[in-house]
Amino acid sequence: MSVMRWLTAAMLAWCLSSPNAVHAQAQQSPTAVVPAASENARTVLARVQPAVIQVKGFFGANSAQAFHGTGFAVRAGGIFVTNYHVVAERVQYPDKYRLEYRTPDGATGPIEVLAVDVRHDLAIIRAKGFAPQPLVFDRTPPPKGARAYAVGYPLDVGLTITEGVSNGQVEDSFEPRIHYSGAINAGMSGGPAMNASGEVIGANVSAYLFQQLVSFLVPVAHIADLAAHVTDAVPETSALQQSVVTQMRAHSSDLLDALKPPFVTQVSAGYALPGKIAPFVNCNAAGAPVSEDPVQMVRISCSAKAGIYVQQGLSSGDIKFEHYVLSTDKLDAWRFGGRLSALSQASGAFGQRRHVAPFACEHRVLALKGFDADLMTCTRGYRKLDGLYDFVIRISSLSGGAGRGFASHLDMYGLEFDAGMAFVRRYLEAMAYLPSEAKR
Amino acid sequence: MNTETVLVDIIASTGTIRERVTLSDERRSFTIGRSVTADVVLDDPHAAALHAEVAIAADGQTTVRDLGSTNGVMVAGKRHHDRVALPAGSSAFGIGRTHIRVRTQHEALLPEQPDRHVIASVLQHAGPIAAGTAAVCLAQSLYSDWFGAPRDLAANAVMSIGVSAAVAAVWTAAWGLLTRIMLGEWHWLRHAAIFLGAVALYNGINAVLDFATFVLSLSPWTGQHTWLALLALGMGLYFHLINASSLPTRRAAMIATAVFAVLGGAGWWLDTRDTNRNVNLVKSQFRIYPSSWRLAGPESVDSYFRRAPALRAATDRRRDAVLKSDREDDSP
Numbered sequence: 125m126s127v128m129r130w131l132t133a134a135m136l137a138w139c140l141s142s143p144n145a146v147h148a149q150a151q152q153s154p155t156a157v158v159p160a161a162s163e164n165a166r167t168v169l170a171r172v173q174p175a176v177i178q179v180k181g182f183f184g185a186n187s188a189q190a191f192h193g194t195g196f197a198v199r200a201g202g203i204f205v206t207n208y209h210v211v212a213e214r215v216q217y218p219d220k221y222r223l224e225y226r227t228p229d230g231a232t233g234p235i236e237v238l239a240v241d242v243r244h245d246l247a248i249i250r251a252k253g254f255a256p257q258p259l260v261f262d263r264t265p266p267p268k269g270a271r272a273y274a275v276g277y278p279l280d281v282g283l284t285i286t287e288g289v290s291n292g293q294v295e296d297s298f299e300p301r302i303h304y305s306g307a308i309n310a311g312m313s314g315g316p317a318m319n320a321s322g323e324v325i326g327a328n329v330s331a332y333l334f335q336q337l338v339s340f341l342v343p344v345a346h347i348a349d350l351a352a353h354v355t356d357a358v359p360e361t362s363a364l365q366q367s368v369v370t371q372m373r374a375h376s377s378d379l380l381d382a383l384k385p386p387f388v389t390q391v392s393a394g395y396a397l398p399g400k401i402a403p404f405v406n407c408n409a410a411g412a413p414v415s416e417d418p419v420q421m422v423r424i425s426c427s428a429k430a431g432i433y434v435q436q437g438l439s440s441g442d443i444k445f446e447h448y449v450l451s452t453d454k455l456d457a458w459r460f461g462g463r464l465s466a467l468s469q470a471s472g473a474f475g476q477r478r479h480v481a482p483f484a485c486e487h488r489v490l491a492l493k494g495f496d497a498d499l500m501t502c503t504r505g506y507r508k509l510d511g512l513y514d515f516v517i518r519i520s521s522l523s524g525g526a527g528r529g530f531a532s533h534l535d536m537y538g539l540e541f542d543a544g545m546a547f548v549r550r551y552l553e554a555m556a557y558l559p560s561e562a563k564r
Numbered sequence: 565m566n567t568e569t570v571l572v573d574i575i576a577s578t579g580t581i582r583e584r585v586t587l588s589d590e591r592r593s594f595t596i597g598r599s600v601t602a603d604v605v606l607d608d609p610h611a612a613a614l615h616a617e618v619a620i621a622a623d624g625q626t627t628v629r630d631l632g633s634t635n636g637v638m639v640a641g642k643r644h645h646d647r648v649a650l651p652a653g654s655s656a657f658g659i660g661r662t663h664i665r666v667r668t669q670h671e672a673l674l675p676e677q678p679d680r681h682v683i684a685s686v687l688q689h690a691g692p693i694a695a696g697t698a699a700v701c702l703a704q705s706l707y708s709d710w711f712g713a714p715r716d717l718a719a720n721a722v723m724s725i726g727v728s729a730a731v732a733a734v735w736t737a738a739w740g741l742l743t744r745i746m747l748g749e750w751h752w753l754r755h756a757a758i759f760l761g762a763v764a765l766y767n768g769i770n771a772v773l774d775f776a777t778f779v780l781s782l783s784p785w786t787g788q789h790t791w792l793a794l795l796a797l798g799m800g801l802y803f804h805l806i807n808a809s810s811l812p813t814r815r816a817a818m819i820a821t822a823v824f825a826v827l828g829g830a831g832w833w834l835d836t837r838d839t840n841r842n843v844n845l846v847k848s849q850f851r852i853y854p855s856s857w858r859l860a861g862p863e864s865v866d867s868y869f870r871r872a873p874a875l876r877a878a879t880d881r882r883r884d885a886v887l888k889s890d891r892e893d894d895s896p
Contacts, residue, residue: 418713457854459713465852480843481883486875487850489781491862496855499868502846503875505883507890513879516846523855541879545872552865 164320168273169285171322172196175256177225178277179206179235179249179314181213184220194276194315194328195225195249198351202255205347206314207329208240208247209433215240215247215368216435216508218361225251228283239354240364242371242432243299244346245329247314248354259316261344262323265302266290271320272304274328274339276312284312288337290325298379298404298430301340302326308339317341368434369509375441376512376539379430380547383443387554392422392449393528395495396556404428405443418454419463423447431537438479440512440538445551449530450522460529461522467531468498468520480514481505494557497521501548503541512538517548519555570594570620572604575656575663580810593619595631596659610635610660624670626650628657635660687807690753697760701728704767728763735759743808754807762800766792774851781860786847790831798824840885 175197183190193210197203204225214221215237223235233253240247266272272290277283288306304317308331315328326341359367383402390399390409400407407426424447431442448467452460485502500518515536522529534551536544572594574583585604587594594603599613606615612633619627629647630637636645638658650657653672656665687693705724714720736759740752769792777784802820805811811819839845 416715455713459711461852461854462711463713465850468852469849475843477841477843481879481886482840482843483846484875484878484882485846486878487783488868489858489860489862490868491864496858496862498850498852500846500850501875503879504843505879507883507887520852521855522852529852541876542872545869545876549865549869 164271165273165285165287168318168320168322169275169283172259172275172316172318172324173228173283175259176275176283176315177204177227177251177254178283179204179210180224180226181211182222182224189280190221192277192280192311193313194311195251196275196314196316196324196327197256197258198248198347199258199354200255201356202251202253203238203258203351203354204249204251205327205351206247206249207327207342208242208245210314211235211237211240211247211249212433212435215361215364223249225254227254236358237364238356238358239350240367240371241346241350242368242434243375244342244350245433246327246342246347246350248350250356250358260323261348262319262321262325263345263348265293265343266319266325268292272306272317272325273320274304274306274308274312274315274317274341276308276315276328278307278309278311280311286312288339290319293343294340296404296406298382298428299432300343300346301329302343304328304339304341305337306339307331307337365508369511372432372434372441372509372512372538373540375430375432377543379428379441379443380539380543383428383547383550385550385554387550389554389556390424390447391558391561392424392447393451393530394558394561395447395449395528395530396554396558396561397424397447397449397530397532398445398551398554399424399426401426401554402428404430419450419452419460422449424449434509434538435479437476440506440509440514442538443534443536443547445532445534447530447532450528452527455527457522457526460527464520464522464529464531468500468518475504475514479507481507483514483516490552492521492552492555492557494559495521495523497523497552497555499552503544506538509538511540513541513544515539515544515548517551519552523557569669571667572596572618573665573667574604574606575665592621593617596664597631604664606659606662608660608662611662615659618666620666620668624668626655626666626668633659687754687757687803690751690757694753694757694760697757697764698732700764701732701760701767704764732756732759732763739804739808746809751807755804758800758803758807762796765799766796775853775857778851778853779857779859781858781862784847784850786849787832787835789849790835791828794824794828794831797827840882840889 177195179193179195180189181191191210191213193206195204195206198205211223214223223237224232225235226232231254233251236250236252238248238250268291270290272288274286274288275283286307288304291303291305294301294303302325308328312328316324317326317328319325324344326344327347329340329342331339382404387398387401389396405426405428407424409422409424411420411422426446427444428442431439434440450460450464455463481504483502483504485500488499490497490499497519498521502516504514506512515534517534518531519534520529520531534548536547570587572585572587573581574585576582587603595614595617596602596604596606597614598606598608598611602614612631614631615633616631616637617629619629621627627647627649628637628639630645636643637648639648640651640654655667655671656663658664702725705728706721709717709721709724736752736756739755740750743749743751743755770789773785773788798820801823802816805816805819806813
């Protein structure tokens, strides 16, 4: 819900309403029939509307909002759920931000944060002075193709319902998400998503920008679990912050547990390198089919896509790696080494000074299976997330065979140090040079 | 020099001889002042029309007599309004703000100084040296282009040589102009030789250090390029200065050292500050060569990970330093 997100969303909205789009609509056949809004959408909206609020965040004493999202009643007594990322700034900087709700009728009041679940991007809040009837949950995973609806306050233009299709749980996702083929825009975060009967199947959480209606919901089971365990007592902010740290560490531990060997490797130019090491790790490989360059390169990119939103400008708890495999039949080893050097430099580590400390690095030459490699290991700690570290690892070698070399970039964010280094070791030990495969 | 001749040097405040007047010693005396009737004419507004008379005895003793001026004659730091004999071994005195030195055949000359300025002497052959260093730089540039294996080597080479030549020309021209102003000569070949020599030295040492780092499996020295560049700049500046001005070598060395120290200190401060503040900075400049050249063997995986706690401790120290800095910033 950052300013950047707002700007991006605003740009997207502008593009969709640009003169070209209007022109395209004007050129439609006059006999074309625009389908009427779904009667069922009206019914669903009417059913859920009394239990939906807009969650607004304010910086300091400003009356103009800094960000906003949506929430809906999950328990009696004014207990609502929204996304953690909607209230994250309030949790991390309680003396800088305050939260308020606004009902569809225009009533307003303060909000208290009762519990957070950063792994599923959920937060339980209490709206003081507003206690509607909670919505009904449907814990049955929605089948692919089932009608679904999402409600929220997109771009602050008022309460809105969008109609789409549930496509079941996202395949090979580390954290469970429901794939919703319908519009979810900035400001709808934390709003309810319903089946055709108006029962809640999840909470709006995210969408791919500049794609075609690829949106995601947090399954309702996690909402129910979190709501069931929350107490009426308002926790200290420090307790909420510690809860974030604890959950991030649990996420780190679970992620690395799910990445235990034996690792699946991919062989390229004789080097066996870690590939799709878990079902939820997505990999793709690409190279230039025709190139005048004397060095041929295959780039293999893998990502666990397990990152968690912690606060503005900080997503963590993720692992990604890339291999740049080089081969040449034209260059001598000296010049080939020069090319490899350019790919061995560490760059692309992004972080903000308010979240992380600077890196400490060391360089070593290690004996791996069938080859020697230069290893650059850089680590940095988090300021608030005590015990979590980022890792930037660069491995490069051309010692396997003549005209064959690679540079591997392993970037890990928000992991515990020992567990992270243990993963680095597994990663290194999975590498090998296979002379018989060198010409492939 | 004719033994019957007296030289009168009018010396500027910088120590250089502004004017030299040659007098026949037939009269054994001469006058100094602003008037055209004086034997030695000064343009100093603090001198009288006929300010003083200088007399040289047969034994070489020089006497200065004030001719009633307001400011008198300065000898050995004292102001005189009458006749004063110059101390033995000295032939200098002051009128107004002008220093004057009288030289006769009785002048005691210092023994000839041995020329220890070997490199400066070498620069007497600036032409061949400039040509040689230019050839080395050209070879380094071509090697660098060839090493990168670009798709169009010829275009890359022409571009990099062209840019390098333009930089060298501008640099040399600037120092040549300064030399022309200071000494009345261009000495552009010397300055070209100095510039090209410094560049060749910088490139050469860098390449050797890169290679040595790889061969010995050492950790890269992150400040290598910066400090070598500063060293080349300091050395180059020294030779430029002694060839572009009449500065004593010691003073030129002090200036070059000061520039090196100031730029190095500022660079070190900025780099340290950046290292401590830039949370995304990863210094990992290292070159990879054919592994058959390595002299130091690789480390085992077991050995490496046994030392992981040291990296963790270093990482935690950096975090602690940042948190401490935050607390200090927040304190009233």
